[in-house]
Amino acid sequence: MDEAAIIRQAQKGDVAAYNRLVLQYQGLVYNVVYRIIGEPQGAEDMTQEAFISAYQALNRFRGGNFKAWLLRIATNACYDELRRHKRRPQSSLDELTEENDSFAFLRSPEEGPEAQQMRLEMMRAIEHCLDDLPDDQRVTAVLRDIEGYDYNEIADITSSSLGTVKSRLSRARNKLRDCLQGFMELLPAEYRLQTN
Amino acid sequence: MFDLLRNLGKSDAEKRQEALSAYLDNALSDRRRQEFERLLAADADLRQELEAQVQIRRQMQALPQRAVPRSFTLDPAVYGAPRREPLVQAYPVLRAATALTAFFFVVAMVLSLYTVNGASLDMVSMAPAAQEAAPMLEAPAAANGETAVEMDAALQSETAVTETLPSAEAADSGMMAAGSAPAESEAVAEEMPAAAPGPADAAMIAETPTLVPLATSAPADAPSTKEISPTVLPTATPSELPRPELEATAVAERSATAATTATLSPATELANTAYTTPEAGPTPAAASGWVWVAVILAALLVILLVVTLAARRRL
Numbered sequence: 344m345d346e347a348a349i350i351r352q353a354q355k356g357d358v359a360a361y362n363r364l365v366l367q368y369q370g371l372v373y374n375v376v377y378r379i380i381g382e383p384q385g386a387e388d389m390t391q392e393a394f395i396s397a398y399q400a401l402n403r404f405r406g407g408n409f410k411a412w413l414l415r416i417a418t419n420a421c422y423d424e425l426r427r428h429k430r431r432p433q434s435s436l437d438e439l440t441e442e443n444d445s446f447a448f449l450r451s452p453e454e455g456p457e458a459q460q461m462r463l464e465m466m467r468a469i470e471h472c473l474d475d476l477p478d479d480q481r482v483t484a485v486l487r488d489i490e491g492y493d494y495n496e497i498a499d500i501t502s503s504s505l506g507t508v509k510s511r512l513s514r515a516r517n518k519l520r521d522c523l524q525g526f527m528e529l530l531p532a533e534y535r536l537q538t539n
Numbered sequence: 540m541f542d543l544l545r546n547l548g549k550s551d552a553e554k555r556q557e558a559l560s561a562y563l564d565n566a567l568s569d570r571r572r573q574e575f576e577r578l579l580a581a582d583a584d585l586r587q588e589l590e591a592q593v594q595i596r597r598q599m600q601a602l603p604q605r606a607v608p609r610s611f612t613l614d615p616a617v618y619g620a621p622r623r624e625p626l627v628q629a630y631p632v633l634r635a636a637t638a639l640t641a642f643f644f645v646v647a648m649v650l651s652l653y654t655v656n657g658a659s660l661d662m663v664s665m666a667p668a669a670q671e672a673a674p675m676l677e678a679p680a681a682a683n684g685e686t687a688v689e690m691d692a693a694l695q696s697e698t699a700v701t702e703t704l705p706s707a708e709a710a711d712s713g714m715m716a717a718g719s720a721p722a723e724s725e726a727v728a729e730e731m732p733a734a735a736p737g738p739a740d741a742a743m744i745a746e747t748p749t750l751v752p753l754a755t756s757a758p759a760d761a762p763s764t765k766e767i768s769p770t771v772l773p774t775a776t777p778s779e780l781p782r783p784e785l786e787a788t789a790v791a792e793r794s795a796t797a798a799t800t801a802t803l804s805p806a807t808e809l810a811n812t813a814y815t816t817p818e819a820g821p822t823p824a825a826a827s828g829w830v831w832v833a834v835i836l837a838a839l840l841v842i843l844l845v846v847t848l849a850a851r852r853r854l
Binding site: 353354355356358359361362365366369370372373374377378383387390391394395398399400401402462465466469484487488489491493494504509510512513514516517519520523524 | 553556557559560561563564566588591592595596598599600601602603604605606607608609610611612613614615618619620621622623849
């Protein structure tokens with residue numbers, strides 16, 4: 344069954360049909376929310392809230408890109424959460440320790456312990472620098488550079504114009520570069536930025 | 540349009556950074572891409588900057604996807620059918636109402652501005668008539684040297700009427716007259732040429748320049764003092780009233796002064812202004828006023844269209 348038919352069924356009140364959509368998109372929504380919120384428990388709560396809100400508002404969906412519509416609801420929920428808490432919690436990557444089994448997926452058997460440590464350091468640095476960005480710039484950078492959405496999709500998801508997306512992305516990248524430069528100086532040469 | 544406005548406020552460095560970011564995402568048009576590549580070939584710093592951005596993006600893309608900690612499916616026992624969409628959604632209706640209110644407010648503002656301009660045009664158009672009245676003021680004054688005695692008699696009879704009223708009452712009636720004056724101002728203005736005041740009125744005009752339009756509205760047959768309008772009464776305070784013992788020469792002098800002053804009355808000045816600026820004639824000004832109204836309405840429609848399109852895009 345195609346997505347449009349599933350959505351129509353869900354709009355009639357078929358929760359099982361909606362759950363098929365949830366299963367299809369939950370990984371995507373959770374990861375976007377996690378990058379924006381920066382904290383696993385909060386990301387979990389926000390993801391659940393986003394799926395509930397999307398179901399309740401399903402009759403307002405009039406076709407088009409369901410994924411973008413769903414992500415818009417999710418990012419709006421994130422904005423609300425960030426406003427409530429005023430600032431993001433410190434980087435979740437602090438939890439990336441050897442003892443924490445939930446991060447075992449980050450450990451590659453091919454990598455030696457040193458390379459693994461470098462990768463973790465780099466991730467921590469990126470998370471830290473993302474933390475420092477303003478919310479709208481962080482959302483745009485996450486959607487573009489981590490999740491790989493194109494400008495039109497980002498404009499759709501964030502309810503902004505293409506020009507705004509370009510501008511936010513440019514500023515976010517500029518700040519990320521400035522921030523990461525300081526971190527990367529401490530890393531081996533292959534991780535450093537090629538700047539003067 | 541909003542992007543264009545936003546770009547106006549950007550520095551060259553910001554524009555360059557934005558172009559670099561868009562180039563990185565292959566989001567530049569062919570023409571701008573070629574331009575940027577020319578810049579890139581000529582600028583080593585820009586190349587390094589691009590390389591740094593490529594590296595950062597590579598690192599960000601290498602961030603691992605997190606595993607979903609649990610299922611986010613909904614429990615059918617808890618969640619029924621999604622909410623029905625209301626027949627009339629409040630938000631679009633309120634938004635449309637706001638837009639319409641703003642539109643009509645601006646239209647009303649424009650029309651009121653135009654109305655004010657129209658009123659001033661009316662004043663300008665009546666000004667030549669006022670200037671025509673000025674010679675009429677002067678002429679009797681010149682003639683008054685010969686007919687001073689007759690005029691003095693008229694003046695005395697008028698004075699007799701005004702002296703019978705207490706000054707406070709006169710002031711009250713003056714205020715009432717002033718209060719009703721705006722409604723009658725147009726009629727007064729129309730009467731100006733016909734109501735060329737006699738020498739006695741001219742003298743009163745000279746003494747009370749602020750009430751010149753009212754004084755000029757007094758009928759030409761001012762000597763028939765029984766019919767004197769109360770509007771002229773406050774101008775004749777006891778200290779200013781001509782005394783019966785005034786000699787004919789004094790009256791003549793005052794009439795001459797009044798004639799001179801009358802030529803400098805606001806209406807006459809306005810007339811002078813109108814004559815010195817012939818391009819401010821009513822017909823071209825009215826036409827240009829309508830053109831402005833049309834232009835502003837067209838601009839408003841364009842703004843509404845842009846806002847509507849932007850709002851639709853955001854939905």
